[in-house]
Amino acid sequence: MSFKTPDQAQALFGAALELLTRREHSRRELRDKLAGKFPDADFEALFARLAELNYQSDRRFAEVFARSRVQRGQGPLRIRRDLQQRGIGNQLIESALEQAEADWFALAAEQLQRKFRTPINAALSREQQLKERARRQRHLAYRGFPADAISWALEAAY
Secondary structure: OOOOOHHHHHHHHHHHHHHHHHOOOOHHHHHHHHHOOOOOOOHHHHHHHHHHOOOOOHHHHHHHHHHHHHHOOOOHHHHHHHHHHOOOOHHHHHHHHHHHOOOHHHHHHHHHHHHOOOOOOOOOOHHHHHHHHHHHHHHHHHOOOOHHHHHHHHHHHO
16 A cells, blocks of 8 residues: 555555444445545555455445345335445446345335335226326335336236
8 A cells, every 4th residue: 555654554454444344335435435534545455455355345245235225125226226326337236136136026016015005096086096106106116116017016006
């Protein structure tokens, strides 16, 4: 690491370890969090050392992240976007989504049932029914489900 003293390099490594003991981080997240405190740091050397010790892995981060988001009821589109924002490449994202082994259609239906416990009331006017259906579609779209899973969930629920 290109520091003036070994103590500075050790401080950077210690700060990185402190962050990684709390939860997994992507390389981009670590760099962003540490850059303010260590602006002149050699992050490539840090990441090489962390990878050598298996303390930081973008693959592991993506898998853990995707699994946790599936458990929260989020869809693949939202998970993909969130991983991209954290600096994860498309290949790792696809691998992480496959590892999650989620049934996106069933998960969409489950989220719909959890949020809206009752079917759309048939006593409502046609316009009100369409508005309620659109509201439910927006909810699932916001959670990151693709259009085919949303349509399937709406049809399966009612």
